[in-house]
Amino acid sequence: MKTTFIHTADWQLGKPFASVNDPHKRSLLQAERIAVINRIAETAREHKAEFVLIAGDLFDSPGAIKSTVSAACSAIGSLGIPVYAIPGNHDHGGAGGLWEQEFFLREREQLAPNFHILLKPEPVELDNAVLLPCPLLRRHDLDDPTTWIREGLADAKRFGNKPRIILAHGSIATFGSLSDDDDDESGADAVNHIDLDRLPETELDYLALGDWHGTKQVGAKAWYSGTPELDRFIKGGQHDPGNILIVEAERGQAPKVARHTSARLGWHELAFSFADDTGLDALEQQVSELIEARANEDLLRLTLDGALGIEAFTRLENALDSWIARLIRLKLENHTTIEPTPEELASLIQRAQDPLVSRVAARLTEMASTEGEDGAVARVALRELHAACNAN
Numbered sequence: 001m002k003t004t005f006i007h008t009a010d011w012q013l014g015k016p017f018a019s020v021n022d023p024h025k026r027s028l029l030q031a032e033r034i035a036v037i038n039r040i041a042e043t044a045r046e047h048k049a050e051f052v053l054i055a056g057d058l059f060d061s062p063g064a065i066k067s068t069v070s071a072a073c074s075a076i077g078s079l080g081i082p083v084y085a086i087p088g089n090h091d092h093g094g095a096g097g098l099w100e101q102e103f104f105l106r107e108r109e110q111l112a113p114n115f116h117i118l119l120k121p122e123p124v125e126l127d128n129a130v131l132l133p134c135p136l137l138r139r140h141d142l143d144d145p146t147t148w149i150r151e152g153l154a155d156a157k158r159f160g161n162k163p164r165i166i167l168a169h170g171s172i173a174t175f176g177s178l179s180d181d182d183d184d185e186s187g188a189d190a191v192n193h194i195d196l197d198r199l200p201e202t203e204l205d206y207l208a209l210g211d212w213h214g215t216k217q218v219g220a221k222a223w224y225s226g227t228p229e230l231d232r233f234i235k236g237g238q239h240d241p242g243n244i245l246i247v248e249a250e251r252g253q254a255p256k257v258a259r260h261t262s263a264r265l266g267w268h269e270l271a272f273s274f275a276d277d278t279g280l281d282a283l284e285q286q287v288s289e290l291i292e293a294r295a296n297e298d299l300l301r302l303t304l305d306g307a308l309g310i311e312a313f314t315r316l317e318n319a320l321d322s323w324i325a326r327l328i329r330l331k332l333e334n335h336t337t338i339e340p341t342p343e344e345l346a347s348l349i350q351r352a353q354d355p356l357v358s359r360v361a362a363r364l365t366e367m368a369s370t371e372g373e374d375g376a377v378a379r380v381a382l383r384e385l386h387a388a389c390n391a392n
Contacts, residue, residue: 001128001129001160001161001162001163001250001251002128002163002248002249002250003050003051003128003129003162003163003248003249003250004047004048004049004050004246004247004248004249005049005050005051005052005053005129005165005247005249006040006043006044006047006049006051006052006053006244006245006246006247007053007055007206007208007223007225007244007245007246007247007257008040008052008053008054008055008225008228008244008245008262009054009055009056009057009088009169009208009209009210009211009224009225009226009227010055010056010057010088010210010211010213010225010226010227010228011033011036011037011054011057011058011059011072011227011228011229012033012057012058012059012060012090012227012231013030013033013034013058013059013060013064013068013071013072014030014059014060014061014064014065014068015029015030015033015060015231016060017029017030017231019329019331020328020329025296025328025329028296028328029231029265029328030068032229032264032265033229033231034071034072034075035229035264036228036229036262036263036264037072037075037076037078037079038075038078039228039262039264040052040079040228040244040262041078041079041080043244043246043260043262044079044080044081045080047246049081049246050081050082050128050129051081051082051083051084051126051129052079052081052082052083052084053083053084053085053131053165053167053208054083054084054085054086054210055085055086055088055167055168055169055208055209055210055211055225056085056086056087056088056089056090056091056135056136056167056168056169056210056211057088057089057090057091057169057210057211058072058085058088058091059072059090059091059098060090060091061090061091062087062090062091062092062097062098063098064091064098066103069098069103069104069107070107070111073104073107073108073110073111073112073115074111074112076111076112076114076115077111077112077113077114077115079114080114081114082114082116082126083112083114083115083116084116084118084124084131084133084167085115085116085117085118085167086117086118086119086133086134086135086136086167086168086169087099087117087119087135087136087137087169088136088169088210088211089136089139089140089169089170089192089211090139092136092137092138092139093117093119093135093136093137094137094138099117099119118131118133118135118167119135119137120133120135121133121134121135121145121148121149121152122148122152123152123159125159125162126162128162128163129162129163129164129165129249130159130162130163130164130165131165131167132149132152132153132164132165132166132167132204133167134146134148134149134166134167134168134169134194136169136170136192140191140192141191141192142191144170144193144194144195144198145168145169145170145192145194146166146168146194146195146198146199147198149166149199149200149204150198150199150200153200153203153204156203161251161252162251163205163206163249163250163251164203164204164205164206164251165204165205165206165207165208165249166199166204166206166207166208167208168194168207168208168209168210169192169209169210169211170191170192170193170194170209170211171192171193171194171211171212172193172194172195172196172209172218172222192211194209196218196219196222201219201220201221204221205221205249205250205251205252205253205255206221206222206223206247206249206255207219207221207222207223208223208225208247209222209223209224209225210224210225211224212224212226213226213227213230213231213232213239213241214226214234214238214239214240214241215240215241215243215245215259216238216240217257220254221254221255223245223247223257225243225244225245226240226241226242226243227241227242228242228243228244228262228263229242229262229263229264229265230242230263230265230267232267233267233269233299233301233331234267234269240259241263242261242262242263243259243260243261243262243263244259244260244262245257245258245259245260246258246259246260264297265297265298265299265328266290266291266294266297266298266299267298267299267301268290268291268298268299268300268301269300269301269302270286270287270290270300270301270302270303271302271303271304272286272302272303272304272305272306273304273305273306274304274305274306274307274308274336275306277308277309277311277312277341279306279308280308280312280315280316280319283304283316283319284319287300287302287319287323291323291326291327294326295325295326296326296327296328297328298326298327298328299327299328299329299330299331300323300327300329300330300331301331302323302330302331302332302333302334303332303333303335304316304332304333304334304335304336305335305336306336306337307336307337307338307339308336308337308338308339309338309339309340309341309344310338310340310341310344310382310383310386310387311344311386313336313338313383314383314387316336320332320334337376337379338379338380338382338383339379340365340368340379340382340383340386344382344386345361345365345382347386347389347390348361348365348382348385348386348389349361349362349365351389354389357385357389360385361382361385364378364381364382364385365378365382368382
């Protein structure tokens with residue numbers, strides 16, 4: 001028996017994105033995490049998926065606000081096929097948690113009757129598959145959440161030829177910490193470890209994993225789907241976020257897995273060093289190639305160093321001002337210093353009509369050639385003097 005389904009995880013709906021200062025732009029990021037569910041629905045219809053699996057962290061917190069819960073249920077209801085999810089470390093289950101609250105239960109019933117949250121570690125038999133959920137009932141668990149499966153499959157023959165699919169959320173021992181944290185996050189969890197080697201591989205047909213925010217195959221039948229819409233800047237070459245997985249599983253056969261890009265927003269990184277003023281044109285060209293003429297659709301981590309002349313430095317500030325407005329977020333590390341060009345210094349020092357300015361400029365030029373705070377202050381003062389002398 002075969003079945004085709006969508007494997008996704010780590011939606012983290014309601015993520016606050018506290019590092020984005022503009023509240024409107026924060027809301028754009030949050031809204032995109034809901035909008036991606038519509039793209040998942042389109043992919044599911046295109047590939048005739050029979051159901052959707054969410055391997056944990058549907059919400060960013062077990063205390064998701066009501067408007068987020070309602071938006072999530074509405075979007076999930078629009079998928080039109082069954083959706084099965086487990087709690088992850090961010091939206092962990094347990095007595096009195098989100099998944100048992102009256103408001104969530106009411107919204108799910110009215111808006112998403114196709115949505116099933118699996119809170120018990122026990123087999124769930126469908127018409128065309130058997131799900132083996134491993135829900136996290138607390139944020140930090142020292143035990144392997146898949147431990148129960150070894151006993152749960154003791155009489156697996158009763159499932160016949162239906163493919164058997166694990167749903168689990170956590171890290172694997174051979175892969176290290178999987179939370180893919182950047183400076184927006186609180187730090188990686190060193191718990192919720194999954195030991196793939198202890199699972200009865202021949203009795204299983206697919207392992208749908210969540211927690212790692214990039215798409216990655218970690219075993220013959222084990223995959224992390226990654227987050228469907230990026231929520232942080234990428235670190236390292238092994239990350240591949242922004243996807244969902246289209247899976248065809250068959251009892252006793254290797255699964256067929258295809259990744260499908262679902263992300264819309266662009267998260268970019270660029271490091272640039274100015275050798276001279278002509279570098280500014282090159283930087284503007286590179287940024288233009290990344291974000292084109294879009295507004296509020298991209299985020300950029302930009303690291304700058306080197307030196308620019310006075311006029312070029314002013315141009316850089318104007319460019320940064322525009323990029324801050326156009327981007328959802330500009331995460332900037334700007335170590336660029338002001339180094340007046342010979343022509344700019346000459347225009348200040350060689351002023352026969354204004355000897356006072358000439359003397360001040362000459363002294364500032366001397367100070368600017370030194371290292372440390374005095375040199376930096378002098379370079380800024382030269383810039384201000386240049387602006388005053390060239391003001392209309």
